[in-house]
Amino acid sequence: MTLLDVENLWVKFPSRHGVFDAVRGVSxxxxxxxxGIVGESGSGKSLTGRSIxxxxxxxxxxxxxxxxxxxxxxMTKTERDMRAVRGQRISMVMQDPKFSLNPVMTxxxxxxxxxxxxxxxxxxxxxxxxxxxxxxxxxRVPERVMRSYPxxxxxxxxxxxxxxxxxxxxxxxxxxxxxxxxxDVSVQRQxxxxxxxxxxxxxxxxxFISHDLNLVADFCDRVLIMYAGRIVEVCDADKLREAKxxxxxxxxxxxxxxxxPRARLEVLQxxxxxxxxxxxxxxx
Amino acid sequence: MSETQSLRAWLLTDTPTSRRHAKFAAAYQGxxxxxxxxxxxxxxxxxxxxxxxxxxxPLLAPHDPFEQTLANRLQGLNAxxxxxxxxxxxxxxxxxxxxxxxxxxxxxxxxxxxxxITGLLVGTVxxxxxxxxxxxxxRITDIFLAFPRLVLALAFVAAxxxxxxNAVLAISLTAWPPYARMARAETLTIRSSDYISAIQLQGAGxxxxxxxxxxxxxxxxxxxxxxxxMAGIILAAAGLGFLGLGAQxxxxxxxxxxxxxxxxxxxxxWVATMPGLAIFTVSLAFNLLGxxxxxxxxxxxxxx
Amino acid sequence: xxxxxxxNLNVWFGHGRDRVDAVKDATFAVARxxxxGLVGESGSGKSTILRAIxxxxxxxxxxxxxxxxEIGKHREKTFFKTVQMVFQDPYASLHPRHSxxxxxxxxxxxHGFTDIDTRxxxxxxxxxxxxxxxxxxxxxxSGGQRQRVAIAxxxxxxxxxxxxxxxxxxxDVSVQAExxxxxxxxxxxxxLTYVMVSHDLxxxxxxxxxxxxxxxxxxxxxxxxxxxxxxxxxxxxxxxxLQASL
Numbered sequence: 001m002t003l004l005d006v007e008n009l010w011v012k013f014p015s016r017h018g019v020f021d022a023v024r025g026v027s028x029x030x031x032x033x034x035x036g037i038v039g040e041s042g043s044g045k046s047l048t049g050r051s052i053x054x055x056x057x058x059x060x061x062x063x064x065x066x067x068x069x070x071x072x073x074x075m076t077k078t079e080r081d082m083r084a085v086r087g088q089r090i091s092m093v094m095q096d097p098k099f100s101l102n103p104v105m106t107x108x109x110x111x112x113x114x115x116x117x118x119x120x121x122x123x124x125x126x127x128x129x130x131x132x133x134x135x136x137x138x139x140r141v142p143e144r145v146m147r148s149y150p151x152x153x154x155x156x157x158x159x160x161x162x163x164x165x166x167x168x169x170x171x172x173x174x175x176x177x178x179x180x181x182x183x184d185v186s187v188q189r190q191x192x193x194x195x196x197x198x199x200x201x202x203x204x205x206x207x208f209i210s211h212d213l214n215l216v217a218d219f220c221d222r223v224l225i226m227y228a229g230r231i232v233e234v235c236d237a238d239k240l241r242e243a244k245x246x247x248x249x250x251x252x253x254x255x256x257x258x259x260x261p262r263a264r265l266e267v268l269q270x271x272x273x274x275x276x277x278x279x280x281x282x283x284x
Numbered sequence: 285m286s287e288t289q290s291l292r293a294w295l296l297t298d299t300p301t302s303r304r305h306a307k308f309a310a311a312y313q314g315x316x317x318x319x320x321x322x323x324x325x326x327x328x329x330x331x332x333x334x335x336x337x338x339x340x341x342p343l344l345a346p347h348d349p350f351e352q353t354l355a356n357r358l359q360g361l362n363a364x365x366x367x368x369x370x371x372x373x374x375x376x377x378x379x380x381x382x383x384x385x386x387x388x389x390x391x392x393x394x395x396x397x398x399x400x401i402t403g404l405l406v407g408t409v410x411x412x413x414x415x416x417x418x419x420x421x422x423r424i425t426d427i428f429l430a431f432p433r434l435v436l437a438l439a440f441v442a443a444x445x446x447x448x449x450n451a452v453l454a455i456s457l458t459a460w461p462p463y464a465r466m467a468r469a470e471t472l473t474i475r476s477s478d479y480i481s482a483i484q485l486q487g488a489g490x491x492x493x494x495x496x497x498x499x500x501x502x503x504x505x506x507x508x509x510x511x512x513x514m515a516g517i518i519l520a521a522a523g524l525g526f527l528g529l530g531a532q533x534x535x536x537x538x539x540x541x542x543x544x545x546x547x548x549x550x551x552x553x554w555v556a557t558m559p560g561l562a563i564f565t566v567s568l569a570f571n572l573l574g575x576x577x578x579x580x581x582x583x584x585x586x587x588x
Numbered sequence: 589x590x591x592x593x594x595x596n597l598n599v600w601f602g603h604g605r606d607r608v609d610a611v612k613d614a615t616f617a618v619a620r621x622x623x624x625g626l627v628g629e630s631g632s633g634k635s636t637i638l639r640a641i642x643x644x645x646x647x648x649x650x651x652x653x654x655x656x657x658e659i660g661k662h663r664e665k666t667f668f669k670t671v672q673m674v675f676q677d678p679y680a681s682l683h684p685r686h687s688x689x690x691x692x693x694x695x696x697x698x699h700g701f702t703d704i705d706t707r708x709x710x711x712x713x714x715x716x717x718x719x720x721x722x723x724x725x726x727x728x729x730s731g732g733q734r735q736r737v738a739i740a741x742x743x744x745x746x747x748x749x750x751x752x753x754x755x756x757x758x759x760d761v762s763v764q765a766e767x768x769x770x771x772x773x774x775x776x777x778x779x780l781t782y783v784m785v786s787h788d789l790x791x792x793x794x795x796x797x798x799x800x801x802x803x804x805x806x807x808x809x810x811x812x813x814x815x816x817x818x819x820x821x822x823x824x825x826x827x828x829x830l831q832a833s834l
Contacts, residue, residue, distance in 0.1 A: 040760040184629040254765035256794035265765035300723040478681040486698045500685045
């Protein structure tokens, strides 16, 4: 059951020094699964996520043959139509809740605003729904959190609140852009488990963007590895150790491991052929 | 042809080969960025024109700015060899405007030197040293900030007599506090950066840190602020001139010219309007220049 | 005799009611030539210990001894010739308006060296950058290159102890491998003593000989890397961290 179908996505940035192609010919499909997009900085993974929501602002130019959301082509929609898609049908959770939550509004006000934007309900119903969502993300005293401001929350709680806010409108797809990178290791697991449960219970598709190869391998079902704007390899998450592309192997081998001590870490030798080769298709 | 091409490549390089090369390359790339902003270039050209007019005043002015011909007073535009007309004493307005540009530049130049430099010194020292030094310096700043410009100018005139130099002094003394505040705010942010910690770990003292590390970062926003303030400074000088506290007659200062022409605004509107337009143009030019400089020097503040 | 020893270190910020105790009663010793890790989550106080050692955190009590000499309230110039620090964020540790040459040149000048030109070139070679990076500005360098410059700056006075505050957390995985290899090489070449702070147990496991685990400002356990690898940590928090990082 294909939720999202992206074909030949390009994102270009014209500048004084010429046109820079940040995303080059990326194609993939997303079903009711957890799809990971892994890459280092500059690989174009975040831009890919934002392109799906058509959030690329000028001077950036985004083109694609099509971006089908359950058959509906997002490329043909006007900005007004996209506003009905963003948050409603596709939601996005970003890296640092400090920067994605409004610092001058209480958390309750923000969640209720998000809900009332897409549903014609009164404040009481919105409040009840907000409490319900906060409980769904394992926040123990939701009434107190509703009255608090974002700066009073820890990183992990802030991220859970973001997830609650993003899932209230019941979207079909959640895009998570480095959702746990700003969190401590012990909190990461907790937040990921919550995201996992919610995505499974609601039958959503999840696109998980990260630089952490091991984390993505652990958490996702399928992984796309990006380099220099292209997809260089696609594999099932549990088969990541057997990845074939030299870039993926290089990334895996350059990580220090507690269980395999080595005197020197393997340094990735970048081959220009990796960025020149065409993008591997991530279609199922 | 190939020589200019290689010079351009040398300046656009990403891998400079010497200190001089690096500085030239950085300056050239900044210039290219500035040049792409049409509005800023317009501002720059107007100001270059202003400087040219001020320097070449004796050659450009068709008449003597002080020569009075009472028979010819309040002539309209294009009357009889006076392109912009004459004022109430028969003096050629165009010539007075041209000579007045010198006074404008004098005021602007002097204030632009005194106010930001004083502000930079006070602000960076207060911000970096902190403690009671900060408190004292900031309270002094507050005292000067509390003075309305005109009240201070009146005080100076009462004490030292009227004149353009005292007007400049009065304007500078009320213009420096915002720069001090700005410099202090920037210093407070910079002070906690890792690169300042790093140089402290090399044993650098406060003097070196303030002059070599903090000032280079404050100066760009100060320059931008100065150009944007220029408009206000010209207007302040004009206002003082208007009140008779700045340039004294028969000096062709633009503000004084507006004051003199005020009485005739209904019948001989050009007497006050021409200097007014001159002030407007120069103020606008400084604003455009300031905007362009900000885009180049502080790229994160630039509007996309 | 240890190269660096810390006893009953307390570091706090603010006073009276607003006082926050960032480090409570920390004690550990690092032998000459050893690589010692400080591990913990954010807020555990690990970076604060480094800042207290270098004098960047002014309110502290306890004993800090470097090379047999006890450290007082103020750091003398000789201290900075012995102990240097590499900061976490390569994008914030270089002055945006100073070229690499100025950064290294100024450092060498402040330490009283006169053959600055030769030393700058040697330092750049040491960290694998080479002379063509000498006149670049930070915005013309990648994260990994900036970190190499920061390491070169720290090595300029030929110190004996390097304090490394999460030197690779802000870098890509492939760049991290290069920098960690560089740090390991430099340690062997110059016989340096390292104190490395990190939240990443596998990095600490790769780089260090012994490590201390911190939680909420306190050292809960000090162990050998072998103990870490064998998952034989004794304190429950250490076990919890180990579990979470696998």
